[in-house]
Structures are given as structure tokens and as C-alpha cells.
Amino acid sequence: MLKGKNLIEPLDFTTEELEKLFVLSNKIMDKPLDFSECCKGDILATLFYEPSTRTRFSFETAMLRLGGQVIGFSGENASSAAKGESIADTLKAIGCYADIAVIRHPKEGSALVASKNAGIPVINGGDGGHQHPTQTLTDLLTIKREKGRLANLRVGFCGDLLFGRTVHSLIRALSRYEGIEFILISPEELKVPEFVRNDILRGKDCKYCEVTDMLDVLPQLDILYMTRVQRERFFNEEDYIRLKDSYILDEEKMLLAPKDMIVMHPLPRVNEISVEVDTDPRAKYFVQVKNGMYVRMALIMSLLGKK
Amino acid sequence: MEVNSIENGIVIDHIRAGLGRKILSYMNIESGDTVALIMNATSKKHARKDIIKIENIREFDLAALAVLDHTATVNVIKQGKIVEKINxxxxxxxxxxxxxxxxxxxxxxxxxxxxxxxxVSPETVEYRCEYCDEIIKP
Structure with missing residues (x-):
């Protein structure tokens, strides 16, 4: 039962609970109109202290498609945070208005603070460079639908693995499945943080290797998960400029990839995947976007205890 | 250097040299308490150690002490004798x-x-921040 729970990090749900969520997502995908009044009378609060289009629209669309309504703000200046209000106080107030809330905040651990104070289910919509569990749900659902399994996969993560919260969350979630091999492709400066290595080592029969060259490992992958080098995570603009073009996936590189490999990306992309790759049937990043909306519908329904 | 023994209180011994002052700040010391902080004393266990002696201590945070230096030893003194050693x-x-x-x-x-x-790990004495997962060694 997920009713009343929070989703702050990927391991908040068991693999069995995830499986139920994916089954519900697939049902909604098959017959969306059957679910169009499931959340009638419920209100989702979207608290976006950091700019976002995709995640916010995905949540808002999910709630609207379930027949619910949405309140919220986007940008720190649009909230009382600009007056110096704490996250705890904001969430205590929001808990009086809404039935469920999603928060995105630039500081790591902010969603946990929110969940301890809201009194309603809270979903982490991204807390700084830390975790982004609903992107993880999206990614897992996409892998499950495209590869037919969540175990025994060789998954390459490429780009900014230091600040890429979607990478951290997905690694943590996949570590619970058997036979996952992580190939971590990044420049030295953007390698995964120590806690992510610990997540892998605690996992079920998981292995990892860290490399700097994408071409060497591309032919071995089941999944290539590309990421953007994020300007907003750098304190130093010079470092960003030096590293931003480290890895660019184009048609020529895709010739080296297995025919059944899939390319994923949490989006938005800048230039790390050339647009020419978009028409390759292995490119699944826009499929992810659609899956994301359906899995968020399933998530909202489950946390609110709707059937 | 000589520091008088205490009648009733605690002696925290074998503190890693340099940590005594920090540990003292967590000890709920009140203005009337008699306290001795001995820094850089010679030691068989470490090359140098700090020692804290507190007369008539009421309560203190053992957890905080353990995190700051779990190799220190705590002796409870009553009527001039050690009545308890706390690991x-x-x-x-x-x-x-x-x-x-x-x-x-x-x-x-x-x-x-x-x-x-x-x-996270008692062997390496590592702690994880509940909010951001940052690993630190106290």
C-alpha cells in the first residue's frame, strides 16, 4: 500500500511496490479515459523553487488528466521563500490547502525536510544534484517496456555523473535488481560521488567500472543513458565551459552501438545528443517523456489511495 | 605538571591530542563546575593525549563523545575511586x-x-548526512 507515503528517494518503494506502479501505469496508458475522474476534488501543489518545464508540466498534466486540480509556484521569487520563509513553514501551510505536493528545490535534502512538515504525501521533484526519484520511475518504466526486464543489464551512464541527480537515483534503484553492470563514462572531474559507488557496492550482485572513453564501451551496452553537463551546478563558469562538450553522441558513434541498445536521456538536452540521432529507432528519450506522465499519474493515484 | 585527583565526577582519558577542547564544548559544563583540561600529555596508547577531569558532573552526551573520539575512555569516580569504566x-x-x-x-x-x-561504517567511522547523503569522518 502506497497510500499516504512520500516519495523522496528511489528506495522509498520496494521493488514489489514499483512493479504494481508499473502495472497501473500500463493500464492507464492503455485506457487513459477510464482514469479521467480518479482524482476529482483533489488538489496537487507544485512547489518549484527552481525552474523546470518538463517535470512541472508532467506533474500538472498528470493531475489534470486524473480530473484533479493544481496550485503552485515556479521560481523562488514567486514564493514566500523570497521573504525568508523556511521550507518547513511553507510546507506546513501548503499541507492545509492541498492533498498532495511535489517540490523541486536547489538544495539537497530539501524534499525530506518538506515531507517531515507537510502532513500530506510529498513527492521529490528534484533536490539539487541529489535525487530525482520520479525521473527514476520514468526511466525504470521505459527500461521495463523497451527491454522487457529490469535485471541482467549492462547500463552505460555518460556525461555529468557528479551532479546528475537522475543518474544517482537510477543507479540506486537499479542496484536492487540482479546482474546489473554499470559502465560509468565521464571526465575525471565529473565522476560519480562516493555515496553512489557505495550504493552500487551494496547492491545485488552489481558491478561497475569507470572509464573516460565512450567509444571503447559503446558496443557492449544494453542501455546508454546520456546526461547534460549542467551549467547551474557549477560554481565556476570556466569549469563548465571546459567540460560541457566532453561527450557528444552522433550518428557515426551510433554505428558502433548494438542494434538493440536503447538511448535514454532525462532531458532537456543541449548538444550531447545530435538531433540526427532522434530518428534512430534506438532513441527513446521522447518515449521517456510520455512514460513519465503516465507513471506520475499512477504515482499520484497510489499515494492518494485512489483505485 | 600535576593536576589534583577528583573526589566525585568523571575522567575522560586517552582523548586524541587536540580534540579535548572540542569534546569539552559538548559536556554541559556549568559555571560552578570544577574542570581540568590537560592537553598534549604523554601517552602509551597515543604519542600524545588530552585528558578531561570534571568534578560533580550531572549528565553528558556519551553519543557525542563517542562520535568525536570513540577511542577515549570514560572513568566514573566516586569518593576518589573508579566505580565504572564506560566503553x-x-x-x-x-x-x-x-x-x-x-x-x-x-x-x-x-x-x-x-x-x-x-x-555508515564502524570500521572507518563514517557518518552519512540524513539529508544529502554526504559522507563525513568526524
């Missing part, structure tokens, strides 16, 4: 003892949030 076990969870050093952690901008850490 320091690393606590699984500590609140407001350690501070997260990650500038991106929510605790860096919201001072009212309690600083909560969980023990």
Missing part, C-alpha cells in the same frame, strides 16, 4: 553533534533543521 560505542544516529560540510545541503541554508547523521 564508547559508536551511535547509529547522532543529532546536532556533527555538521554537514556540503555547501549544497539544505542544512547550509536552513539553520533550524537538526543536523542528523547515520553511521
Amino acid at each position: 564508547l560505542d559508536l551511535p547509529e544516529k547522532v543529532v546536532d553533534v556533527l555538521r554537514c560540510k556540503n555547501p549544497r545541503c539544505v542544512t547550509s541554508v536552513e539553520p533550524a533543521i537538526p543536523q542528523i547523521f547515520h553511521l
Whole structure:
């Protein structure tokens, strides 16, 4: 039962609970109109202290498609945070208005603070460079639908693995499945943080290797998960400029990839995947976007205890 | 250097040299307490050690002491004799003892949030910030 729970990090749900969520997502995908009044009378609060289009629209669309309504703000200046209000106080107030809330905040651990104070289910919509569990749900659902399994996969993560919260969350979630091999492709400066290595080592029969060259490992992958080098995570603009073009996936590189490999990306992309790759049937990043909306519908329904 | 023995109180011995002052700050010392902080004393266990002696101590945070230096030893003194030796076990969870050093952690901008850490590895004495997962060695 997920009713009343929070989703702050990927391991908040068991693999069995995830499986139920994916089954519900697939049902909604098959017959969306059957679910169009499931959340009638419920209100989702979207608290976006950091700019976002995709995640916010995905949540808002999910709630609207379930027949619910949405309140919220986007940008720190649009909230009382600009007056110096704490996250705890904001969430205590929001808990009086809404039935469920999603928060995105630039500081790591902010969603946990929110969940301890809201009194309603809270979903982490991204807390700084830390975790982004609903992107993880999206990614897992996409892998499950495209590869037919969540175990025994060789998954390459490429780009900014230091600040890429979607990478951290997905690694943590996949570590619970058997036979996952992580190939971590990044420049030295953007390698995964120590806690992510610990997540892998605690996992079920998981292995990892860290490399700097994408071409060497591309032919071995089941999944290539590309990421953007994020300007907003750098304190130093010079470092960003030096590293931003480290890895660019184009048609020529895709010739080296297995025919059944899939390319994923949490989006938005800048230039790390050339647009020419978009028409390759292995490119699944826009499929992810659609899956994301359906899995968020399933998530909202489950946390609110709707059937 | 000679420091008088105490009649009733505690002696924290074998503190790693340099940590005595920090540990003392967690000891709920009140203005009337008799306290001795001995720094850089010679030691068989370490090359140098700090020692704290507190007369008539009421309560203190063993968890905080264990996190700061779990190799220290605590002797409870009554009527001039050691009546109890306390071994320091690393606590699984500590609140407001350690501070997260990650500038991106929510605790860096919201001072009212309690600083909560969980023990990751007793072998390496590593703690994880509850909020941002940053690993620190006290």
C-alpha cells in the first residue's frame, strides 16, 4: 500500500511496490479515459523553487488528466521563500490547502525536510544534484517496456555523473535488481560521488567500472543513458565551459552501438545528443517523456489511495 | 605538571591530542563546575593525549563523545575511586553533534533543521548526512 507515503528517494518503494506502479501505469496508458475522474476534488501543489518545464508540466498534466486540480509556484521569487520563509513553514501551510505536493528545490535534502512538515504525501521533484526519484520511475518504466526486464543489464551512464541527480537515483534503484553492470563514462572531474559507488557496492550482485572513453564501451551496452553537463551546478563558469562538450553522441558513434541498445536521456538536452540521432529507432528519450506522465499519474493515484 | 585527583565526577582519558577542547564544548559544563583540561600529555596508547577531569558532573552526551573520539575512555569516580569504566560505542544516529560540510545541503541554508547523521561504517567511522547523503569522518 502506497497510500499516504512520500516519495523522496528511489528506495522509498520496494521493488514489489514499483512493479504494481508499473502495472497501473500500463493500464492507464492503455485506457487513459477510464482514469479521467480518479482524482476529482483533489488538489496537487507544485512547489518549484527552481525552474523546470518538463517535470512541472508532467506533474500538472498528470493531475489534470486524473480530473484533479493544481496550485503552485515556479521560481523562488514567486514564493514566500523570497521573504525568508523556511521550507518547513511553507510546507506546513501548503499541507492545509492541498492533498498532495511535489517540490523541486536547489538544495539537497530539501524534499525530506518538506515531507517531515507537510502532513500530506510529498513527492521529490528534484533536490539539487541529489535525487530525482520520479525521473527514476520514468526511466525504470521505459527500461521495463523497451527491454522487457529490469535485471541482467549492462547500463552505460555518460556525461555529468557528479551532479546528475537522475543518474544517482537510477543507479540506486537499479542496484536492487540482479546482474546489473554499470559502465560509468565521464571526465575525471565529473565522476560519480562516493555515496553512489557505495550504493552500487551494496547492491545485488552489481558491478561497475569507470572509464573516460565512450567509444571503447559503446558496443557492449544494453542501455546508454546520456546526461547534460549542467551549467547551474557549477560554481565556476570556466569549469563548465571546459567540460560541457566532453561527450557528444552522433550518428557515426551510433554505428558502433548494438542494434538493440536503447538511448535514454532525462532531458532537456543541449548538444550531447545530435538531433540526427532522434530518428534512430534506438532513441527513446521522447518515449521517456510520455512514460513519465503516465507513471506520475499512477504515482499520484497510489499515494492518494485512489483505485 | 600535576593536576589534583577528583573526589566525585568523571575522567575522560586517552582523548586524541587536540580534540579535548572540542569534546569539552559538548559536556554541559556549568559555571560552578570544577574542570581540568590537560592537553598534549604523554601517552602509551597515543604519542600524545588530552585528558578531561570534571568534578560533580550531572549528565553528558556519551553519543557525542563517542562520535568525536570513540577511542577515549570514560572513568566514573566516586569518593576518589573508579566505580565504572564506560566503553564508547559508536551511535547509529547522532543529532546536532556533527555538521554537514556540503555547501549544497539544505542544512547550509536552513539553520533550524537538526543536523542528523547515520553511521555508515564502524570500521572507518563514517557518518552519512540524513539529508544529502554526504559522507563525513568526524
